[in-house]
Amino acid sequence: MEPRITSEIVKEYGFSAGASVVGIAASKEFGLAPDGFKPTDVLPECLSVIVLGATFSPEVLNDMAEYTATRNTMLTEMTAIGKSVAKRIKADGWKTKAISASGGKTIEGKLYGYISLKHAAEIAGLGVIGKNYLLTNPQYGNLLWFSAVLTDAELIPDVKCQFTMCNSCNKCVEACPVGALDDLSSFGKKECSKFFAIENKKLIIKCFLCRTVCPHCFRIKQTV
Numbered sequence: 001m002e003p004r005i006t007s008e009i010v011k012e013y014g015f016s017a018g019a020s021v022v023g024i025a026a027s028k029e030f031g032l033a034p035d036g037f038k039p040t041d042v043l044p045e046c047l048s049v050i051v052l053g054a055t056f057s058p059e060v061l062n063d064m065a066e067y068t069a070t071r072n073t074m075l076t077e078m079t080a081i082g083k084s085v086a087k088r089i090k091a092d093g094w095k096t097k098a099i100s101a102s103g104g105k106t107i108e109g110k111l112y113g114y115i116s117l118k119h120a121a122e123i124a125g126l127g128v129i130g131k132n133y134l135l136t137n138p139q140y141g142n143l144l145w146f147s148a149v150l151t152d153a154e155l156i157p158d159v160k161c162q163f164t165m166c167n168s169c170n171k172c173v174e175a176c177p178v179g180a181l182d183d184l185s186s187f188g189k190k191e192c193s194k195f196f197a198i199e200n201k202k203l204i205i206k207c208f209l210c211r212t213v214c215p216h217c218f219r220i221k222q223t224v
Helices: 007-017 058-062 064-091 117-123 171-175 189-195 215-223
Strands: 021-026 048-055 096-099 105-107 110-112 144-151 196-199 202-205
Touching (some): 007 048, 007 064, 048 064, 048 117, 058 064, 064 096, 064 144, 189 196
Antiparallel strands (some): 021 048, 096 144, 196 202
C-alpha cells in the first residue's frame, strides 16, 4: 500500500517551513514549457509540483543596496524552505526534488532555472504573470520569491487563476528604461542585465521599477 499523503498535508509542510503561500500544480500542465525545462526533465516520475512563495518587506524597495541584500537573503531562505518540504515528503515515502530559488543550468553562458518558478506559481493558482513579467498575487502583489518541490505523489492541484490584474494599466512598460517589457514574447533579460553591477565584490541591482511602479505593489506597501 502506498504511503498516505494529501495536498492539505503538503501545504501544512510548506507553511510550517515558513512559506507565505503554497500552491500545487499537476506536472502534465507544463506542456508549453520548453524541452529541458519541464518538471519531468528534472524528475522523470514527477506528477505534482509544489510551489512555495514567501513575501518580503516593501520597505526594501526604497534602497538599492537593501533591495539587493533582501533579494539574496530571500533566495537562500526559499531554497531552505524547498529543501525542508522535500525532506518531509521524502520521509513519507515519496520521491522528491527540491528546485532552488537560485540554482539552475547554464546554456550558452546564460543561467536558467531548472523550471520557471513564476510560471509554475501561475499554474499552481498563486497569481498571474503581469506585464512586468512578475507573478502578481492578490494578497502580496509582486512581493514574493519562489522555490518548488517536485514529487511523484499525485496530489490534487489548485485551480489556475481565471482573472487578470493588469487590465489596461501600462505603468511598468512605460517606466522600463530599456524597453525590456515592450514584448514579453521576447522578454529583454539582456537589457535588464545592464542594471546589474558588481561593487565591492557584491551584486547590486540598480533598477527594479517594474516592481515599484506596479499599483498592486503600491497597494501592498500601504497596508503592510
